[in-house]
Amino acid sequence: MRGFYSRKIHSLLGVIPLGGFFLEHMLTNFSAVEGGPSGFNDSVLWLNSLPLVFFLELFGIWLPLLYHGVFGLYIAYQSKPNLNRYNLERNWRYTLQRVTGIITFIFVVWHVFETRFQVALGNVKHEELGGVMHDIVTQPLLLAFYTIGIISASFHFANGLWSFLISWGVTVGPRAQKVSSFLCLGLFVLVTFMFLISLVTFRDSEFQSAAAIAQTLKAMI
Amino acid sequence: MMAEIAAAPKNVKFIITRQDDQQSTPYVEEFSLPYRPGMNVISALMEIQRNPVNAMGDHTVPVCWDSNCLEEVCGACSMVINGKPRQACAALIDNLEQPVRIEPMKTFPVVRDLVIDRTRMFNALKKVKAWIPIDGTYDLGPGPRMPEKKRQWAYELSKCMTCGVCLEACPNVNEKTNFIGPAAISQVRLFNAHPTGEMNSDDRLEALMEDGGIDGCGNSQNCVRACPKGIPLTTSIAEINKQTTKHMFKRWLGV
The missing domain is CATH 3.10.20.30 (Beta-grasp domain)
Incomplete structure (x- = not known):
């Protein structure tokens, strides 16, 4: 009984709220493409001006992320991949779901440490996050790490949505599961593209100047 | 020569x-x-x-x-x-x-x-009550009829011979889990589809909601490709996912 509910909650949290936040994050980042540093800052500040933002973050992101991440690692540990025996598309996705889950876990811990955690410590202000991202993605190694992290997270999200639909009994027949495969694959491509385009935008020198201004302001104070 | x-x-x-x-x-x-x-x-x-x-x-x-x-x-x-x-x-x-x-x-x-030793498969069938209880002290009379269309797909599920190939093919059936495997889940669908078997459907669903039940499925879908009898095992699993999900909500809301 415990296993059934804990797995159901894991599956649900992956989509609501984490999937929702993932898409929201994608849009916030994309405002950097659309509106440059000021557009990005406006989006960040809008998000942080939401009422009860602490509780929204706690129950909408931190706790679900902790549960989904830790329980997900346990699920990955329990699997015994057999691609050598069954070199099939669905079996590849099963295995990649677990592999990308682990990569995403590491990536998210790293990313949160560099950004939100530094804000919480008071080392960085919300308005300076664009500059922080600029400093990160102008380093080739970190850019590669972020690219891998984004592709992993996007795949894990899109393919997770596909298996969520099965686990909750929405897509039952083989045809429904095939159509949802294509839709989720499309979503994976779209989300990956949106995140990567934002990532490249952060390399722009406009964000550097934003970072530099923030630095000088900090130095002056 | x-x-x-x-x-x-x-x-x-x-x-x-x-x-x-x-x-x-x-x-x-x-x-x-x-x-x-x-x-x-x-x-x-x-x-x-x-x-x-x-x-x-x-x-x-x-x-x-x-x-x-x-x-x-x-x-x-x-x-x-x-x-x-x-x-x-x-x-x-x-x-x-x-x-x-x-x-x-x-x-x-x-x-x-x-x-x-395939004992675990036969124990799984016992656990999910993969039969239709009709024994009693008096004649219960004829049961409800089964629609022909349903009989046709149910017949496919009845071809399961408990051979164990789907468990061997499943990456989630291993020494680290107690996942019951695809075969028994498909049998729950078969017996829950039967007009008389349906009367005990809740018992079967609850057996699959216990530890080692249907939540062990990871959607690798090797089972359906490996099954020698061509049984639509993944359709059975998804259908039982639907039935257990409904059952979960029904139990919560007390319907």
């Missing part, structure tokens, strides 16, 4: 993973058998039994295996042949790459050589 060379028998090589008892370590033994038209893995094992000599020419203990019907309906002779779990009786040598590699299905406890 020419005729003799032409008539020289072709040989087929077998590499068999053997194990003397449940505790001992497995080892590999090779056999070279004369080719006969139409031979399959079972007839090859019978030949080894008749003349237990390995490829080195040494006399050895005959290889043990399990089989019954010899027409792919009983499920007893499942083993891993050239890397794929399947029925040995339906594995024709003409269709196999040589040398033929034969191993037991190690997802199950190995009793000896190729003989495995």
